[in-house]
Amino acid sequence: MREFGYERVHDVPGAVALLGADPDARCLGGGTNLVDLMKSGVERPGLLVDVRELPLDHIESTPDGGLRIGATVTNSDLAAHPEVRRRYPALAQAVLAGASGQLRNMATVGGNLLQRTRCGYFTDLSKPCNKRTPGSGCSAVEGEHHNHAVLGATEHCVAIHPSDMGVALAAFDAVVTYETVDGPGELPLADFYLPVGDTPHLETALPPGALITGVVLPPVPCAAVSRYRKVRERASYAFAIGSIAAAVDVEDGVVREARIAFGAVASRPWRARVAERALTGGPVSAEAFAAAADAELAAARPLSHNGYKVTLLRNLVVAVLTELTEEAAR
Structure with a gap:
């Protein structure tokens, strides 16, 4: 490990x-991701700035009925907060699904947003990886990629973003706030993560030297009836092979609003806007849910060993939306 200041x-x-x-x-x-990457030599910071004692560990309501979540709030505190559980239950479920209790007690909201991919080639310094060493190539394209991206990837990188929390935040139009030497700023989560393109090593739109100060959730009435569903290869703690955060508002058997985001299928949490548009104004039925999923997944470009994710996501959309609409009808 490289010597570093603290x-x-x-x-x-x-x-x-x-x-x-x-x-x-x-x-x-x-440090649940950064320190691991430092040990493997992927991250080599010259200075660690310990932010755990900053006054950013609070969750509070905003005047318009949303929530402001500080960057140093732990994942455990986020998942347990009564207003998160009441107004945005899918977010609490996503955080609980994301890691073991020990990790949740340490991991922070800001760190969760900035965690790096778990692609094995990214963490193996002996293998080419454009995300780690720009221009070296993507080993996963022709290598082990059963858990890699089917949406938004390019030949330069097929890695996925591992966050569960970020999927729920994407569904609810979260905004990331930050501070720089030039003053405060904010980025909608939809713009926070950069597309892969030919520069997969550039992952976020944060300005250089920026400190994430928090996340703001706008008021989303339908989020009160929301769900996060994660599929993984074992029942104990594991990263997703596919996940969904969804919320729906139904009146008289017609979908008035739908919020859907996918996880573990792209380099960033994937907001399924095509599916949302297909659902809005349409009937509540398994056939309509499946058609909306198919419309979104028409853009999927699976590799030779991860095509199962397309079927998995389609089934998740139908199952979760069916559960939510049945719950709303009670």
């Missing part, structure tokens, strides 16, 4: 000053 900060201006002054600096929250 600074513990207690206020946002101090953290931003350190991050802005050193391009090799990284924020240390729970």
